[in-house]
Amino acid sequence: MGRSPCCEKQHTNKGAWTKDEDQRLINYITLHGQGSWRSLPKAAGLLRCGKSCRLRWINYLRPDLKRGNFTPEEDNLIISLHSLLGNKWSLIAARLPGRTDNEIKNYWNTHIKRKLYSLGIDPQTHRPLNAAAAANTTEITGKKRSSGNHQNNPKLELVSSGEDSSSNSSSGITTEESADNSDHHQQQLNLELSIGLPSSSDDTKTIVVHPSGSLKRQRREEVQVALRWYGNDNESGEQVCLCCSLGFQSVGGNQACRCKAMKSSTSSSVITAPTSTARHQTITFTDFSHP
DNA sequence: AAAGGCACCAACCGCACGTGC
DNA sequence: TGCACGTGCGGTTGGTGCCTT
Known part of the structure; x- marks a missing residue:
């Protein structure tokens, strides 16, 4: 043209x-x-x-920019969001007040990427870099992790030194320590994006996430994705709110997660954790920052 | 002290998308 | 409906400062 x-x-x-x-x-x-x-x-x-x-x-x-180093919480949130959204830096930045997409992109490329590589994690897929590593982890298989595997899976430094590791509980990425704990208490999440066709019934539109991770940009009021869950059995059938898991509820301070309100409705924002059998579930994220 | 390598990050570039005409 | 324009996004580049030899 x-x-x-x-x-x-x-x-x-x-x-x-x-x-x-x-x-x-x-x-x-x-x-x-x-x-x-x-x-x-x-x-x-x-x-x-x-x-x-x-x-x-x-x-x-911009006057509202936050300066200074990224906090461990921001690290965790970036990694979690990246595992879900891929290189959609603007979407990730929207969840980190005061941070820009460019800043997050640079930080990812210079810090987080290297950190994940050093841990044997593919920063694009958020999976172990090789099959051997995969076999030694429970991220995908759900099998109990060998306790003597620290060499191949060094402790992930996603929580600040000296901080209570429980502060990492909102992240989809687990530390070695928290992974051990999660064998019994928590569900490990490894989210793989796949095709989710929009089902717009009104004027809401969706972001269509393709298998490659590419994402057609449309209105961002709602994101409909199909998630393939891997993880341990969740015998309790506990409900997991992805918004809360990803820390969405704290964004902007006054933008409370509405999952509680949704639990009684038919909303798919709150979903039931699956069993060990991988399966697809379609959920809808509502972007609360864009009224 | 100097040179080369490396890391970081601001800025640029090309393309995609939304919108108005 | 198609085109042109304005804007936003993601990938990449280039400059600068720090570190290592």
């Missing part, structure tokens, strides 16, 4: 932003708000591409 460039490249600056450019952008957005990125540079007196302005604002200048 051939689209016009987003800006006249020969008249735009590139590279690192100067303090003066930052200030101009901040001043303009403070006065006029976000939006109209294409026309913003000219209006703000910036020799920048509109896209560049948008990136600069979103990733660096």
Whole structure:
């Protein structure tokens, strides 16, 4: 088709932003708000591409950005969400207030990815890197893990040093320690995304998750995915709320998980943990951050 | 002290999607 | 219905600073 460039490249600056450019952008957005990125540079007196302005604002200048290192809780949440959503950094970022998709993406590529590799976990599939490793874990097979397997499965440093490991209970990724505990007390989750066709009955639309993990972007009010569950028997038939498991309930402070309200309804947000036989269940995530 | 390697992260690029005409 | 435009997203690149030799 051939689209016009987003800006006249020969008249735009590139590279690192100067303090003066930052200030101009901040001043303009403070006065006029976000939006109209294409026309913003000219209006703000910036020799920048509109896209560049948008990136600069979103990733660096926005006042609500959280600075500093990622906390262990954020680590766990990122890993959990990535196991569910894949490289959908914007969706992941939406669950981490004050963090940007770019920041999370960089953090994933530079820290978490390496950490998972060092633990013998494929960061894309969240499964053991080789079959031998798989055989030694209960993540997929549900068999009890060998207690002498620490060499191949070093302790996952997903909880902060010195912290109570129970703080990791909301993560889909387990530590060695918590894995041992979970043999008896917890259900280990290993979520594999597969095809979930939208069943939109009203104006709600869905994100369609393909086997490859790719994800067609549509409206994000609801995400319908089919989950294949692996894990230990859940003899109690305990109900598991994925929203709570992934920490969704704490996002934004006042965005409470509505699972309790849903339990009495027919909502599929609350699902019953399956038996050891892998099976598909379709659930719906409601994005509470987008009223 | 200097050079090379590495890690980190801001920024860029190309493409996909939503929307208005 | 199709096109053009604006915006957002994810992958990648390049600059900078730190570390190692």
